[in-house]
Amino acid sequence: MQNLNNQEKTLNLPAFFPDATYSTISHVPLYIVESILTGVVITTLHATANNLDTLLEELNISFSQFANLPQNIITLSDSGGFQVLSLIHNKKLGKITPDYAKFKYPKDGKIIKLTPEESQNIQHKLKTDIRTALDYPIMGHENIKTIQKSIKITIDWAKRSKKQFLKLLNIKNSEFKKTSPNIQKINNFSYQLKFSRPLLNGVIQGGNDKKARQECAQELTKIGFDLYGFGGWPITPEGNLNTDILEHFLTIIPSDKIAYAMGLGTPDDMATLIYMGYHLFDCTIPTRNARHGTLFVSKNNGEPKGKHYDVLHIKTERYIYDNKPIDPNCNCPVCKKYSRSYIRFLFKSKNPVASTLASIHNIWWYNNFIQKIKENSMALNFNIQDTKAKNNSNNSKQQLLLKAKATKQPSQNTLYIYHDATCKVQNAHIKGHSGKGKATCGFFFQINNKTILTKTIPVADNITIPEAEFRCFLFALEHAYNLIKKQNKKLFITKIITFTDSQLLAFWINGKYKIKKPHIKKLYEQYQQISNKFAKLNILVQVNWHARENKKASIADRLANE
Ligand SMILES: [Zn+2]
Secondary structure, eight states, X not given: OOOSOOSOEEEEESEEEEBOTTSSBTTBOHHHHTTTOSEEEEOHHHHXXXXXXXXXXXXXXXXXXXXXXXXXXXXXXXXXXXXXXXXXXXXXXXXXXXXXXXXXXXXXXXXXXXXXXXXXXXXXXXXXXXXXXXXOOOBTTOOHHHHHHHHHHHHHHHHHHHHHHHHHHTOOHHHHHHHOOOOEEEETTEEEEEESSOEEEEEEOOTTOHHHHHHHHHHHHHHOOSEEEEOSBOBOTTSOBOHHHHHHHHHHSOTTSEEEETTOOOHHHHHHHHHHTOOEEEESHHHHHHHTTEEEEETTSSEEOSSSEEEEETTSGGGTTOOSOSOXXXXXXXXXXXXXXXXXXXXXXXXTHHHHHHHHHHHHHHHHHHHHHHTTOSOOOOOOOOHHHHTOHHHHHHHHHHHHHHHHSOOTTEEEEEXXXXXXXTTHHHHGGGOOEEEEEEEEEEETTEEEEEEEEEEEEEEOHHHHHHHHHHHHHHHHHHHHHHTTTTOOOOEEEEEESOHHHHHHHTTSSOOOSHHHXXXXXXXXXXXXXXXXXXXXXXXEEOOOSSTTOOHHHHHHTO
């Protein structure tokens, strides 16, 4: 049996590997996406549960050969460790001891006992390019006792995994070290790794405890691995990425080895992590979301979602007549060929091809997304509180400029509403806002820099300035709602941005000032009602305050300066 994979492989980073479970990406034949794939992840537990390892051993071929994958696609196997979280922790299907993890396989109730050695044996039978040491994962927020137990077992299993890996490859640790590849930087966000033997991934645990992470990293670095995975689940209870612990991880592993963000994340998470210095990602989000009809699209081409992406909930009614591709900026075979309307129809008629098309697009989109980051061709909007990132010199400044530029660009899916009320209050300069008068409301709508509606209407008599501004804002929103409803199929609005020069109004709406007066409270309730109506149409309403530079300028004048 050929133990050493002598052919040199190149892994271009950062890379996203979709989850190919034990044979293929769910609902997607690999050949359709192979032209854009860098690699795939094979799930060791599922592979052995379905006897893929024994079959490959009998055939004496690798998984790559079995699936007839092109040479340049890297195969990575996990260790079965992650299923400790998903099956043992969450579903109570098994148990963990200092010696092994025992699973009750959900599909057929089969008992599978994974020791660190057995996990390596299975991965060796799959002949994957990158293999993973078995670990004991836990959630981030576990108590210190659980964390200590997890790292103790993880360190012990890392030693045993490495020993078995060397034994199976028939190499000594000195040879492992000599042939362990370092990443080469190509440009700002682009790296490369060349290697000619299977690589071993060491998974670092420690929950959200930095000291425990450091201890685990120290021990695993001593053992020596080719890449280091962030193990566990770095998501805060609010569902946000725990950037603090993720950034700490990068300071405790060797800087010339791959930092692998295992099982993460959304496009925004990936952008943040690539910026931090992570290189490798695998995640079930694009395929799982695709099967549920959630499609990733570039910014301003769908329903607002993240900083760097929007989504389409393709099953909703708004796409019945939509003949645009899923994402006009996507070059995937599905976007080249089919309309949103067609894909929606397949979903609604429960045709399984719907999942296939949606998954192809999402995988393509994820890969393109990383490609764009690599090529520095997108304005990244990072979510890092860390001072290190903030102080990151020119690069960060440039990104801020790009971001500013990006937000200035009008979007055809955004309706901009400029509104202002004039309220003639006698002696207002003496009485401040407490005076009352006759108010008129003016507003106009813009889409893609084109004004589509201008209106002035009387508001009411005998009201205060803030109330007039509030009523004007509500008038404008009502008008927008009716317009969108009337032109449902023609106007594809995903976001409404309103501009007011009343700081008070913006602060009330955005919750910065508490509303005390009952008549304003009533207006706020009206705003909530209309905001809910927009939410049902998947339209987000954002209220912006902009300071008035020239008090006498009309809305139109001010708009010209926007
Ligand atoms: Zn596409």
